[in-house]
Amino acid sequence: xxxxxxxxxxxxxxxxxxxxxxxxxxxxxxxxxxxxxxxxxxxxxxxxxxxxxxxxxxxxxxxxxxxxxxxxxxxxxxxxxxxxxxxxxxxxxxxxxxxxxxxxxxxxxxxxxxxxxxxxxxxxxxxxxxxxxxxxxxxxxxxxxxx
Amino acid sequence: xxxxxxxxxxxxxxxxxxxxxxxxxxxxxxxxxxxxxxxxxxxxxxxxxxxxxxxxxxxxxxxxxxxxxxxxxxxxxxxxxxxxxxxxxxxxxxxxxxxxxxxxxxxxx
Numbered sequence: 001x002x003x004x005x006x007x008x009x010x011x012x013x014x015x016x017x018x019x020x021x022x023x024x025x026x027x028x029x030x031x032x033x034x035x036x037x038x039x040x041x042x043x044x045x046x047x048x049x050x051x052x053x054x055x056x057x058x059x060x061x062x063x064x065x066x067x068x069x070x071x072x073x074x075x076x077x078x079x080x081x082x083x084x085x086x087x088x089x090x091x092x093x094x095x096x097x098x099x100x101x102x103x104x105x106x107x108x109x110x111x112x113x114x115x116x117x118x119x120x121x122x123x124x125x126x127x128x129x130x131x132x133x134x135x136x137x138x139x140x141x142x143x144x145x146x147x
Numbered sequence: 148x149x150x151x152x153x154x155x156x157x158x159x160x161x162x163x164x165x166x167x168x169x170x171x172x173x174x175x176x177x178x179x180x181x182x183x184x185x186x187x188x189x190x191x192x193x194x195x196x197x198x199x200x201x202x203x204x205x206x207x208x209x210x211x212x213x214x215x216x217x218x219x220x221x222x223x224x225x226x227x228x229x230x231x232x233x234x235x236x237x238x239x240x241x242x243x244x245x246x247x248x249x250x251x252x253x254x255x256x
Contacts, residue, residue: 041229048202114238115202115203
């Protein structure tokens, strides 16, 4: 669970430029607060995919949506909560995130479909909840141990 | 999107002077790659040593840049930072591209 007063809290609008700015802010906060994380890179990769998916799908066709991101650093994991006021996940479920086939002919190589696969590979305890106030709420953890 | 290129022998070297290739610049990156590689005569080496972050859209744009070269030109990568390398390994795209530790090693290969 994320605390009432999370270590890092960032609010952004649903555009790719805002996602970039939020991720750079996250990096800065991690170093400012001297959170001795081993795995800030993994956290950034996962959050990029989660936020991009919200911008492209939940908030598709309207850039005035709101996304909030809360990150708590624990001894050996990050606890993350991401909320947005966009459309619900199809079927109220997190996408399967199957590995796209890369053993194909050159011209058939996939140019997308990697987002949820990376999230599912790197994050743990992923839950999705549609709140009664019509927000999407995604929570997950990122293990943070020396590699 | 700041990309520059130079030719060494029959290799076109494209250097990305940006720290991030992400969803906000993916289409622009692909277009700039086309401009920088249009007249390439042989192999293309994309030097990513200044890039410290890519997301799946950035990865898709790199794949698209290779595909638009056509099958007669190979595209190698060099200088992947830890986070960038991680994305290539996770998606198994490290099996598609020849990845060199540095530009020097890419040119010697």
